[in-house]
Amino acid sequence: MLDINALDRILNQIFKDTLDALDRRKIQVYNVLENSRLEFARLTEELTRVKKELLEVRAQVDDLSYKGKKATLRLMEIKKNFNKYTDEVIKNVYDHTYNLQLEIFKLGEKEKALEQQCAQIEKSLQQFRETVARAEKIIAQVGVVYSFLGSGLNDLSSKIGEYRQAQHLALSIIKAQEEERKRLAREIHDSPAQSMANIVMRAEYCLKLLDLDPAKVREELVALQELVRMSLMDVRKIIFDLRPMVLDDLGLVPAIKRYLSDCRLQNEHPIEFLFFGQPRRLDTSVEVALFRIVQEAVTNIRKHAQANNALVKVEVLENKINIHIKDDGLGFEQDKVMVERSAEGYGLVGIRERVQLLKGEMSITSSPGNGTALCVSVPTDY
Numbered sequence: 001m002l003d004i005n006a007l008d009r010i011l012n013q014i015f016k017d018t019l020d021a022l023d024r025r026k027i028q029v030y031n032v033l034e035n036s037r038l039e040f041a042r043l044t045e046e047l048t049r050v051k052k053e054l055l056e057v058r059a060q061v062d063d064l065s066y067k068g069k070k071a072t073l074r075l076m077e078i079k080k081n082f083n084k085y086t087d088e089v090i091k092n093v094y095d096h097t098y099n100l101q102l103e104i105f106k107l108g109e110k111e112k113a114l115e116q117q118c119a120q121i122e123k124s125l126q127q128f129r130e131t132v133a134r135a136e137k138i139i140a141q142v143g144v145v146y147s148f149l150g151s152g153l154n155d156l157s158s159k160i161g162e163y164r165q166a167q168h169l170a171l172s173i174i175k176a177q178e179e180e181r182k183r184l185a186r187e188i189h190d191s192p193a194q195s196m197a198n199i200v201m202r203a204e205y206c207l208k209l210l211d212l213d214p215a216k217v218r219e220e221l222v223a224l225q226e227l228v229r230m231s232l233m234d235v236r237k238i239i240f241d242l243r244p245m246v247l248d249d250l251g252l253v254p255a256i257k258r259y260l261s262d263c264r265l266q267n268e269h270p271i272e273f274l275f276f277g278q279p280r281r282l283d284t285s286v287e288v289a290l291f292r293i294v295q296e297a298v299t300n301i302r303k304h305a306q307a308n309n310a311l312v313k314v315e316v317l318e319n320k321i322n323i324h325i326k327d328d329g330l331g332f333e334q335d336k337v338m339v340e341r342s343a344e345g346y347g348l349v350g351i352r353e354r355v356q357l358l359k360g361e362m363s364i365t366s367s368p369g370n371g372t373a374l375c376v377s378v379p380t381d382y
Helices: 004-080 087-150 156-165 167-212 214-242 245-249 252-261 284-305 334-339 341-346 348-357
Strands: 272-277 310-316 320-327 361-366 372-379
Touching: 004 087, 167 214, 245 284, 252 272, 252 284, 252 310, 284 310, 284 320, 284 348, 284 372, 334 361, 348 361, 348 372
Parallel strands: 272 310
Antiparallel strands: 310 320, 320 372, 361 372
């Protein structure tokens, strides 16, 4: 009969083998994802080139069609007055008209081929777009499983009771981490990554212009400079969302004030901010948790409440800090939402868990059509 230590070693080995297999699959999917992105970028550039060539061909067809009509009218005139022209003139007009028609036919065939090529490239781009989306989803799912399984490698048997008691909290934390990673990956992909790809293409275009049209290089460099500046702004915004530097440098109240100054409701109204008390620094973990509570609550208002007005009030007292967040939005059925899992959709679970970790208190007042009021009180005398 195996003892608990032997079982522990077996379970740990099973976990390790499973994690290794997941890691290998994750690397494979990541390679597929990167290759798909590279091919997507190449096809996008190819589509731009083909469309440009197609426009040039169509312009040539229009020009030759106009010349062809003139040549046809000239030929009709000669036929009506055949005896007035020499054989050489007649032959030249016939040859010119024939050559124009032949060139128009060739360009028409080229135009059709380019249109088919555009359609094929666009179809391939859609397929690669779907492949990238599937690969990103798989990587996120594997990451969740990997994180969850990896937490059980150390002294699994002795931690089983703790894992069962903290299962909901652990899953919530993992889910929050993965959601944050997905959000960050999406923001980087949609803004800086796309901008960087565009910058690379514009830089390559500038290199080509050096030989073709040097005078236009300055104009392109100015546009490229503006693109880099916008990309830098996007990166700074992402950094602020991850960890506002003002939170570390100045503290909670300035960080909340700075965050709210960049927020707008659906009607573009600003969110009002009130502060009472003497500003003072708190423990770093407390400041971060309270800032995230405000951030989550404001996000809920902007996403779900459809509010015209909102207020964030912070009170710093001697041994505690109070945060009141109110809006005049849609509200919700409080008993139903707080009991059902839909509370996660409003971000209330994350807020409640942070308050519990800080040994604080939280209350919510809401009803359909009457807005929502969230009150959080956290002790500061740790």
